[in-house]
Amino acid sequence: MARLFISRDSTALSLGADNVANAIKQQADSKGLNVEIVRNGSRGLFWLEPLVEVETAQGRVAYGPVQVEDIASLLDGGLLDGTQHPLCLGNIEEHPFFKNQHRLTFARVGLTDPVNIEDYIAHDGYQGLKNALNLQPADIVKHVTDSGLRGRGGAAFPTGIKWNTVLNAPADQKYIVCNADEGDSGTFSDRMIMEGDPFVLIEGMTIAGLAVGATQGYIYLRIEYPHAKIALNQAIESAYQQGYLGDNIQGSGKTFHLEVRSGAGAYVCGEETSLLESLEGKRGLVRFKPPLPAIVGLFGKPTIVNNVISLASVPIIMDKGGDYYRDYGMGRSRGTLPLQIAGNIKYPGLFEVAFGMTLREILYDYCGGSASGRPIRAVQVGGPLGAYMPESQFDTPLDYEAFAAIGAVLGHGGMVVHDDTTNLADMARYAMEFCVEESCGKCTPCRIGSVRGVEVIDRIIDNVDKTKNTELLRDLCDTMLCGSLCAMGGMTPYPVLSALNHFPEDFGIETSKA
Amino acid sequence: MQDYQSQKPIVLDILDSHQVMPGNLLPILHGIQDTLGYIPPSAIEDIAKALYLSKAEVHGVISFYHYFRTTPPGKHTIRICRAESCQAMNGKALENHAKKTLGIDFHETTPDEQFSLEAVYCLGNCACSPSITVDDEVYGRVTPEKFDQLIAACKGTK
Numbered sequence A: 001m002a003r004l005f006i007s008r009d010s011t012a013l014s015l016g017a018d019n020v021a022n023a024i025k026q027q028a029d030s031k032g033l034n035v036e037i038v039r040n041g042s043r044g045l046f047w048l049e050p051l052v053e054v055e056t057a058q059g060r061v062a063y064g065p066v067q068v069e070d071i072a073s074l075l076d077g078g079l080l081d082g083t084q085h086p087l088c089l090g091n092i093e094e095h096p097f098f099k100n101q102h103r104l105t106f107a108r109v110g111l112t113d114p115v116n117i118e119d120y121i122a123h124d125g126y127q128g129l130k131n132a133l134n135l136q137p138a139d140i141v142k143h144v145t146d147s148g149l150r151g152r153g154g155a156a157f158p159t160g161i162k163w164n165t166v167l168n169a170p171a172d173q174k175y176i177v178c179n180a181d182e183g184d185s186g187t188f189s190d191r192m193i194m195e196g197d198p199f200v201l202i203e204g205m206t207i208a209g210l211a212v213g214a215t216q217g218y219i220y221l222r223i224e225y226p227h228a229k230i231a232l233n234q235a236i237e238s239a240y241q242q243g244y245l246g247d248n249i250q251g252s253g254k255t256f257h258l259e260v261r262s263g264a265g266a267y268v269c270g271e272e273t274s275l276l277e278s279l280e281g282k283r284g285l286v287r288f289k290p291p292l293p294a295i296v297g298l299f300g301k302p303t304i305v306n307n308v309i310s311l312a313s314v315p316i317i318m319d320k321g322g323d324y325y326r327d328y329g330m331g332r333s334r335g336t337l338p339l340q341i342a343g344n345i346k347y348p349g350l351f352e353v354a355f356g357m358t359l360r361e362i363l364y365d366y367c368g369g370s371a372s373g374r375p376i377r378a379v380q381v382g383g384p385l386g387a388y389m390p391e392s393q394f395d396t397p398l399d400y401e402a403f404a405a406i407g408a409v410l411g412h413g414g415m416v417v418h419d420d421t422t423n424l425a426d427m428a429r430y431a432m433e434f435c436v437e438e439s440c441g442k443c444t445p446c447r448i449g450s451v452r453g454v455e456v457i458d459r460i461i462d463n464v465d466k467t468k469n470t471e472l473l474r475d476l477c478d479t480m481l482c483g484s485l486c487a488m489g490g491m492t493p494y495p496v497l498s499a500l501n502h503f504p505e506d507f508g509i510e511t512s513k514a
Numbered sequence B: 001m002q003d004y005q006s007q008k009p010i011v012l013d014i015l016d017s018h019q020v021m022p023g024n025l026l027p028i029l030h031g032i033q034d035t036l037g038y039i040p041p042s043a044i045e046d047i048a049k050a051l052y053l054s055k056a057e058v059h060g061v062i063s064f065y066h067y068f069r070t071t072p073p074g075k076h077t078i079r080i081c082r083a084e085s086c087q088a089m090n091g092k093a094l095e096n097h098a099k100k101t102l103g104i105d106f107h108e109t110t111p112d113e114q115f116s117l118e119a120v121y122c123l124g125n126c127a128c129s130p131s132i133t134v135d136d137e138v139y140g141r142v143t144p145e146k147f148d149q150l151i152a153a154c155k156g157t158k
């Protein structure tokens, strides 16, 4: 029997992976060929999806991108034995885009059957939990602190310090909340983990529960991710069945329960306190801090709120040790960051790599430049609240501090590439418009400032009192930067000002260097 | 619009099954919208009563979230991504094409009640922009031609 792998990742599905899987099954059946199709996560080379991999004696052989029309010739040509064909890519792990990655958090994504717990365990799954069950809570926290892991959701706050705060907060009930709102445009690494290796997130959350004494976890999942919800719920059910969740985890007497809750299409609910309000069944109004959620969080109890990737990186840290993880990276940015390269780019995908690589290497050496073949003009890194970076900044290494030093943000590691047909004044206007749309309304600089921002940018574009209005825009950005309660209003000026500073010509502003 | 009396038992059932869940308002609203396609305004009173909230509070929550709707959707809901990655790949042209083809703007439903059009900000499908969803399915690298095919396929399943 031939074993095939075809992804169940939403992006693969968006390119027809289900049709390909069904057609292969049907055509193989009608030829009397025996095939088993495993629906795996995606390898993250999205220009090659739908990707079909076949297991052979020499390892897996990949073909892609496969369309339904290709299947007859593939089957006739010996797809099931891994033989040559124009679509044959060989072993995908030898592909330069894959081979040069450091797959720690994503080690299993694309390799295993995402919802098969035996497969997870056979590929080093639950080793981290096993170690954690033999440790005191403070020692688990110490491993995480030693790893140097910083929150991957955007703010890059040291995870170990957050955990320690929750550990030391006395309470009858504590919670672990996974922030799976992944609202940033240009990002999809959380989704790929949840669809491609949900157990690693479940394991990470379970370890977090042991570390701080929390017995209940929630995954706050954005409604736009229906396939992730299905995979998570399948995995959670099987973890309960196998005693990896519940009241007596692996006979240890320890308890951890886990539930998925759906968001409802509000970007601001990715902000941790807004998320907690939403979980409590309220409008997602951002809370004043302090108190920190680590002290007064969900339902008023001490709560860890961590991003999906932060939590999914914990199992390998607990398996191989904090030092192992910390040995990757540069400066104070330790470990790996799963980059997501999207927009106008020839080879879009997920690229997990140690901190330190430059933007230019990623964009040109691995991702092949723009999809349109035109020059890359700007890259927005770090989501809709991240700065637009011009070509002159492409040598910046991927490092939180290096980005911060030039007024940019690495955030969740998403990069959206624009070629020279993009007008950055339009993008600045859009950034303000997005803030109007998504502001929770609690503070004035954000709620009113964004509305004014759209108007002022319109006037600049329309050439009305350009100098005066440009000054006004800078003033307004200053007010939003300094006076907003959260980064929604506080960081909307990043894309706006970076567009204005690096691409003034798009606003019709003469540059002095010209 | 359907008469609420026929929907009420469903709403009460959903309220009943969520009684002991902490933070149950969003799950309840999802349950209702998943089943009925929208949250009937008349349901607000029942929800408020069951949760010991004011009607204003329930209404405030529904209106805060873009996803919840209080009017019946068309037979098919099309969501078009407006966010940056999709913009970088001609998403704006696709948006205009969709509005023109369907003859409606965002948050509207065609007069024949076949299609509702909604804006979304990122579907996590940015590696294959521009992206849309048709009901529960996501589609990548959507050209105007592909959009027309998807619409035609929906009409085929009337």
Ligand SMILES: Cc1cc2nc3c(=O)[nH]c(=O)nc-3n(C[C@H](O)[C@H](O)[C@H](O)COP(=O)(O)O)c2cc1C
Binding pocket: A150, A151, A152, A153, A154, A155, A156, A157, A159, A179, A180, A181, A182, A183, A184, A267, A268, A269, A270, A271, A272, A273, A305, A306, A307, A308, A310, A311, A486, A487, A488
């Ligand atoms: C407007 C706004 C949206 C945010 N959206 C997300 C999100 O979608 N996912 C996420 O993990 N963090 C998001 N954050 C960051 C969270 O507030 C918080 O820092 C994070 O969940 C902490 O987890 P971490 O330390 O593991 O990164 C957002 C912040 C703001 C201000």
Ligand code: SF4
Binding pocket: A268, A286, A438, A439, A440, A441, A442, A443, A444, A446, A447, A484, A485, A486, A487, A488, A489, A490
């Ligand atoms: S900055 Fe905007 S989103 Fe954040 S609290 Fe203020 S109004 Fe709400």
Ligand code: FES
Binding pocket: A185, A186, A187, B081, B082, B083, B084, B085, B086, B087, B121, B122, B123, B124, B125, B126, B129, B130, B131
């Ligand atoms: S920006 Fe459109 S799918 Fe992400």
